[in-house]
Amino acid sequence: MIKTISWDRGTVVMIDQKALPHEERYVTCRKYEEVIAAINDMTIRGAPAVGIAAAMGIALGVLNSPEKQMKENFYSICDAFSRTRPTAVNLFWAIDRMKSRFEKEFASTPHIKADTVKKALTEEALYIHEKDIRANRQMGVHGKHLIEDGNTILTHCNAGALATGGYGTALGVIRAAHEEGKKIHVLVDETRPLLQGARLTAWEMKNEGIPATLIIDSMAGSFMKRGMVDLVMVGADRIAANGDVANKIGTYSLAVLARENGIPFYVVAPISTIDHHTRTGNEMPLEERSGEEVLEFHGTQIAPEGFNAHNPSFDVTPKRYITAIITEKGIITAPFGKGIKDLA
């Protein structure tokens, strides 16, 4: 089992996803600022994993906080984490959970005891982590029936163990089908600019012995047209109340191409990815990262010196292109708004 992130005696340990697949290196964060830096520079990434990292980071920050400033520090630490990445809603969900727990502790005692709060927040962060892994397994249980023996599944970016507490969302369902003995093949989109497919999904597939082939993102449509893809399965960074999905840039194109070719398009995500306050995809904040990530490839400058680049990290897939959303509580199909409401 891949250890994406863990709490180890008052430190947060995470696998360095920038170093994969060539090196399996672990980073130990002793201060909450180090966890923030790890989220910002993509040492850890993936919507659910970022939420867990924030929860552990907040616990870490409070652990190192003097009793007198604890309350003030807690809120400023939460604010700092909320500024790391704008799109993935699991981050805000995790911060909100930590806030609720913190406030519950305060509410229950007139005189706050530092040790009690620290213990409570550590407990909450670990609970968020465990809950995520359990949720992933449940998505596998619900979703594996959608994959038939002999199927080729196209996936984009990394919605695997590395993007979550462990096991994965889209790759969790693929893992579950594989564990059941189904003969499957995975087409892995390389996922420019940061190559999470080529580096991370390929690494997970290889480790697990799941047959897989790497392709360039722009090949996906052609493979669909040639009848070489049976279904598409991706993760999500935010799901609006109406069922629109924000996910890694390129997801929208895959959804359009899947519909054009009559191929089912599945989104796999925990219910913590659903943002009930965002009505549609049009309201979602979409992160724009540095153009350098586009102008360079793996550290090598590729475009002419001084050239401009756009670098939106996410796009929005309107619900009409989505066949079903697989969550730990069950599978949602159209009309998605109702399904999402019923789940809540």
Place this chain on the structure above:
Amino acid sequence: MIKTISWDRGTVVMIDQKALPHEERYVTCRKYEEVIAAINDMTIRGAPAVGIAAAMGIALGVLNSPEKQMKENFYSICDAFSRTRPTAVNLFWAIDRMKSRFEKEFASTPHIKADTVKKALTEEALYIHEKDIRANRQMGVHGKHLIEDGNTILTHCNAGALATGGYGTALGVIRAAHEEGKKIHVLVDETRPLLQGARLTAWEMKNEGIPATLIIDSMAGSFMKRGMVDLVMVGADRIAANGDVANKIGTYSLAVLARENGIPFYVVAPISTIDHHTRTGNEMPLEERSGEEVLEFHGTQIAPEGFNAHNPSFDVTPKRYITAIITEKGIITAPFGKGIKDLA
């Protein structure tokens, strides 16, 4: 004016497209085998440019051939060029032209004179080159009206001066609109795996002072959906008699996404790209290059050691997604089969 390829006193000189955009280096081929190697390793690429290189390479081979073996050598050299790359039909068109000229020379004299043949073949190769540049300019004349002041044009791969004798097909039309003083903006798909967009199209746009921004291939669909693309303009490697188009992998996806978003999708190509013997896109041979191009970048391995990759270089866009095909003889619209026939 970019000198993609030229004939210089019995040698073929070409800009090394592998070294661009960082280095403007020229390669001199003194033997036809060097021209073949340059086509194979993509020192020169782009359907029309490859045709010109083959014509010049054949002339070069015959120039260096002893009189006695000239006929035998001529045909074996033609065969060698025809084995370089399977999809772009301009290569076969150019070889056929050289064959016709060669046979015409033989037919007109009972005793072939080596010098006459050499002169004739050199003339023919230079004529093919000049004809291509003139055709590009004409495509510009016909196509520039499709671009309005203020438009943003999305392009894929490099259909520019570097892909042709000079000036370009899709980029030729863009150049013509720019030369007319229209304020335009070009969105440049980077075009994995070999990054012809990031390296070559970006370089051409920068040299010419045409405002342009680099994007990742999988961003194109999202930019279309967000209303940031007014039209798509690409080149072609082979056009079937019915109007189906083979072009750089990723073109099909762009065409589907353009239609989904109500954006015109234009193909710009000389009539030498039309293959009247291929009825539909289903019959076209599509080159599959080494998976290493996908697994590595600039010599750096990106995927895990020993991973598999697919690497088809081209895909087929069915005619139903194409708004118009712009040739030097005019603009073809649906029904394409009739338009193509009328042109011939």
